[in-house]
Amino acid sequence: MSMRPQHLYEFGPYRLDTAEQLLLRDGKPVPLTPKAFETLVALVERSGHLVEKEELMKVVWSDAYVEESNLTNNVAAIRKLLGRGKSGRSYIETVPKRGYRFTAPVKELPPETFVVEKRTLTRVVTEEQSVEDESPRQSLIGAGEAIGRPSHHGEVLTTTHDISLAKRRAWPWLLIALFSVSLGIAGFFIYRSLTAASRPQIESIAVLPFKNESGNPDVEYLSDGVTESLINSLSQLPNLSVKSRSSVFRYKDKTVEPQTIAADLSVQAIVTGRVVQRGDELVLYLSLMSARDGNHLWGEQYNRKLTDLLALQSEIARDVSRKLRGRLSGADEQRVMKDSTVNSEAFRLYLHGRYHFFKSTETEIRKSIGFFQQALDADPAYARAYAGMADAYRTLPIASYVPSQEAFPQAKAAAKRALEIDDGLADAHVVLGWIGFWFDWDWAGAESQFKRAIELSPENADAHRGYAHLLSNLGRHDEAITAIERARAFDALTPIAQGLEAQFLFYAGRDAEAITGAQKMLQTNSTYWIAHNILGRIYTRKGRYGEAIAAFIKARELSADSPEAITQLGYALAKSGKHEQARATLKELRSIAAEKYVPAYSFAMIHNGLDEKANALKYLEKSFHEREVQMTFIKIDTRWDGLRAEPRFQAMLRGVGLAE
Numbered sequence: 001m002s003m004r005p006q007h008l009y010e011f012g013p014y015r016l017d018t019a020e021q022l023l024l025r026d027g028k029p030v031p032l033t034p035k036a037f038e039t040l041v042a043l044v045e046r047s048g049h050l051v052e053k054e055e056l057m058k059v060v061w062s063d064a065y066v067e068e069s070n071l072t073n074n075v076a077a078i079r080k081l082l083g084r085g086k087s088g089r090s091y092i093e094t095v096p097k098r099g100y101r102f103t104a105p106v107k108e109l110p111p112e113t114f115v116v117e118k119r120t121l122t123r124v125v126t127e128e129q130s131v132e133d134e135s136p137r138q139s140l141i142g143a144g145e146a147i148g149r150p151s152h153h154g155e156v157l158t159t160t161h162d163i164s165l166a167k168r169r170a171w172p173w174l175l176i177a178l179f180s181v182s183l184g185i186a187g188f189f190i191y192r193s194l195t196a197a198s199r200p201q202i203e204s205i206a207v208l209p210f211k212n213e214s215g216n217p218d219v220e221y222l223s224d225g226v227t228e229s230l231i232n233s234l235s236q237l238p239n240l241s242v243k244s245r246s247s248v249f250r251y252k253d254k255t256v257e258p259q260t261i262a263a264d265l266s267v268q269a270i271v272t273g274r275v276v277q278r279g280d281e282l283v284l285y286l287s288l289m290s291a292r293d294g295n296h297l298w299g300e301q302y303n304r305k306l307t308d309l310l311a312l313q314s315e316i317a318r319d320v321s322r323k324l325r326g327r328l329s330g331a332d333e334q335r336v337m338k339d340s341t342v343n344s345e346a347f348r349l350y351l352h353g354r355y356h357f358f359k360s361t362e363t364e365i366r367k368s369i370g371f372f373q374q375a376l377d378a379d380p381a382y383a384r385a386y387a388g389m390a391d392a393y394r395t396l397p398i399a400s401y402v403p404s405q406e407a408f409p410q411a412k413a414a415a416k417r418a419l420e421i422d423d424g425l426a427d428a429h430v431v432l433g434w435i436g437f438w439f440d441w442d443w444a445g446a447e448s449q450f451k452r453a454i455e456l457s458p459e460n461a462d463a464h465r466g467y468a469h470l471l472s473n474l475g476r477h478d479e480a481i482t483a484i485e486r487a488r489a490f491d492a493l494t495p496i497a498q499g500l501e502a503q504f505l506f507y508a509g510r511d512a513e514a515i516t517g518a519q520k521m522l523q524t525n526s527t528y529w530i531a532h533n534i535l536g537r538i539y540t541r542k543g544r545y546g547e548a549i550a551a552f553i554k555a556r557e558l559s560a561d562s563p564e565a566i567t568q569l570g571y572a573l574a575k576s577g578k579h580e581q582a583r584a585t586l587k588e589l590r591s592i593a594a595e596k597y598v599p600a601y602s603f604a605m606i607h608n609g610l611d612e613k614a615n616a617l618k619y620l621e622k623s624f625h626e627r628e629v630q631m632t633f634i635k636i637d638t639r640w641d642g643l644r645a646e647p648r649f650q651a652m653l654r655g656v657g658l659a660e
Contacts, residue, residue: 008109009044011102012085015109016044030081035060039074042299043092047106049301052099055285059299062289075100202269202324204241207231208261209252210273210284223275224249224358225351226284226313229339230271233317235459237325243267244461246494249358262291264493269297271320280306286316288323298323310344339384340422346379350388357392362401368392386418387428394431397629398438400563402597404627408439426457433466437473438629441657446470461491465500473632474658477508495521499530507636511538529558529565536568541638545576563589567602571639574609582610599623601630608639617648624652631656 006019015024021037023030032040038060043051057071075092082091085104093101207230212223228245235242243265251261258270268291276283282305288298300319304312341347353371356364372389375382393411397404412435418428430453436446450467453460468483481504488497502517515538521531536551552569559565570585586606589598604619620643623631634640634649635658643649653659 007045010107010109011044011047011091011104012082014082016041032078032081033074035070036074036077038296039071040078043078043100043102044106045299046301047102047104049303050095050099050101051301052285054099055299055301056099059287059296062294062296203239204243204267205234205269205271205324206243206248206261206265206267207234207271208258208273209249210275213274214277216277219275219277221352221355222277222282222309222348223273224252224355226275226316227273228354229313229351230317230320233313234321234324235457237321240324241267241459241490244459244491244494246461246496247491250493258289259291259294266492267291269324277306282306282309282312284312284316286320288320306348307344310339310341310347313347314339340425341375341379341382341384343379343382346375346382346385349375349378350382350385353385353388353392357388357395360395360399362396362399365392365395365401381421383418383421383425383428386414386421387425387431390415390418390428390431394434394438398434400597400599404439404629408435408627411435412439424456426453426460426463429453429456430460430463430466433463433470437470438632439627441627441632441655443470443474443657459490461487461494461497464490465497468500468504472504472507473636475636477504480504481508495525495528495530499528499534502531502534506534506538506541511542514538527558529555529562532558533565533568536572540568540572540575545572548572549576561592563592563598563602566592567605570606571609574606574611579610582606599628599630600626601628605639608643611642613643613646616643617646620652621648624655632658634658 006017009016009018013026014030015027016022017024018041021034023032023037023040039056042056042059053068053071057068060074061070075094079090079092084090089103091102091104093103095101207227210223210227212220227248231242231245231248234240247265258272262268262270270289270291272287272289274285276285281303284302284304286300286302287296289295290297302312302316339347341350349371353368353375355368356371357368359365369389369392372385372392375385376389379385390411393407393414396402396407411431415428415431415435418425419432422428429449433446433449433453436442436449440446447467447470450463450470453463454467457463464483464487468480468487471477471483472480481501484497484501484504488501491497498517498521502514502521505511505514505517515535518531518534518538521528522535525531532551532555536548536555539545539548539551549569549572552565552572556562556565556569566585566589570582570589573579573585574582586603589602589606592598600619600622604616604623607615607619620631620634631652634653634656640649650659
């Protein structure tokens with residue numbers, strides 16, 4: 001039997017129990033084949049809405065390929081079985097060349113309906129018995145009429161005495177029938193409680209990237225945005241583990257079976273969706289699937305106007321949450337439907353911003369900031385848009401796109417404004433945590449922000465990553481590795497989490513484990529330049545310069561000549577004795593710096609490798625005054641050991657807040 005959640009639907013004289021796969025007409029079971037039952041459920045759950053043929057076939061035959069004639073035959077059989085409603089119309093309407101629509105009004109009944117019916121039946125029988133106890137001495141129905149003689153209307157008349165006598169004779173049989181019915185009802189509920197207890201509650205879920213089926217790439221922001229919004233909403237449910245955006249978006253545009261993805265991510269259920277936009281019309285198809293057996297648990301089609309996008313997002317979050325948890329408490333429903341704007345246009349612009357932000361290039365990140373600003377123009381109190389803007393600004397200096405002093409203050413202002421509006425916004429606390437140690441060098445304040453974000457959103461992988469990074473840079477290596485392991489538990493397959501774990505192992509002096517971690521990353525993604533970069537760092541420290549240089553050259557190729565990869569290559573060349581080649585990397589960085597930002601720290605590092613202490617300190621002090629992100633590594637980076645006794649270096653350590 002399909003492990004469906006219980007839903008009781010009523011239409012006309014029919015009752016439909018999804019959990020027990022029962023269709024009742026006036027209380028009597030109606031026989032249906034399993035696939036016909038699945039088809040009927042899919043139509044009833046979407047009552048009033050057009051269900052496309054393709055969607056129906058995916059729902060009913062999710063595990064097999066069948067011809068469209070199978071669906072046609074199923075619908076024809078259901079039509080014949082149901083007959084016509086009171087209006088004389090068929091329960092199922094055919095929309096030529098498109099699909100079907102269930103036309104009858106459908107009412108969803110509470111699960112305790114059968115209990116109510118049992119009580120009603122008992123009450124009726126009890127009332128019958130009280131009538132039976134009344135005195136039979138009543139007047140004849142037709143005075144002067146012979147008993148059993150036809151009346152002038154042609155009806156056979158009888159007496160109240162005869163009726164009572166018949167009832168008395170029937171009473172033992174009525175008791176037996178009542179006992180049988182009661183026993184059956186009790187058995188039904190015992191069976192239901194046992195089967196419900198045997199069904200594993202859904203405690204983990206992944207929302208896969210919705211597919212854009214509009215034939216228009218400009219709508220991609222919508223499919224991605226609705227996916228992310230649903231992830232955020234479901235994450236608010238207690239005792240439900242929801243895989244992060246970064247975990248699921250690695251499957252975007254890839255042909256992988258949902259059950260395989262569920263196994264990869266170790267989740268019990270998968271949500272899939274499709275988005276179609278035609279002008280101002282928006283259609284969303286959603287499906288919920290069991291990872292254990294691949295059964296389709298629920299599906300819905302939403303037809304709305306684009307202007308109703310915000311309300312639709314809340315409706316979807318509520319519907320999916322109810323299917324996972326049954327009835328939601330008022331507090332839970334409020335949490336999953338909460339958004340920090342009531343302006344649909346602001347919400348749409350926010351989704352645009354997030355879409356461009358995740359493209360990660362400088363141009364796209366700047367474009368995202370423009371959309372976040374437009375969202376704030378539409379709704380100046382939109383906390384989530386401020387948090388999105390803060391995230392974008394703080395990413396620019398981290399990626400070495402702009403100097404720290406150009407972007408971090410703007411990121412900080414936006415994050416603070418977000419929290420003034422909504423202090424419970426975990427993402428804004430995460431941004432302040434990053435800024436706290438990367439720019440403000442306020443280590444205690446940063447730790448407080450990360451802890452607050454984790455308290456608000458325990459499965460927020462970015463919060464755990466940020467906290468782990470802070471602990472590593474402070475030299476609290478064991479704590480850092482524990483924290484990054486927690487982050488990986490929520491975001492196991494994301495390259496950045498794997499990369500950071502290898503990096504933190506390296507800084508902890510656990511080189512063998514770091515090498516293993518980096519090599520595992522390359523087994524799954526040989527083009528991930530950061531893994532090559534980490535291997536190069538380890539080989540450099542171990543004096544394996546040939547391997548280090550090869551790794552850095554590969555990292556440089558894959559990163560499109562990132563200043564970071566060139567810096568590491570220059571240092572390794574210098575330490576290997578290839579000074580001229582190392583100086584060539586300095587020249588290359590100066591050439592790049594004429595076009596875009598290159599951290600002073602990069603020049604300091606290569607001069608340090610060449611053992612040119614004066615130049616190394618000069619550039620390092622420049623990096624310190626410009627509050628570059630890289631300065632937060634000077635405590636744990638052993639490459640600076642030759643300068644640690646220098647008073648100027650000690651002054652910088654104190655200034656960053658990292659002096660012993």
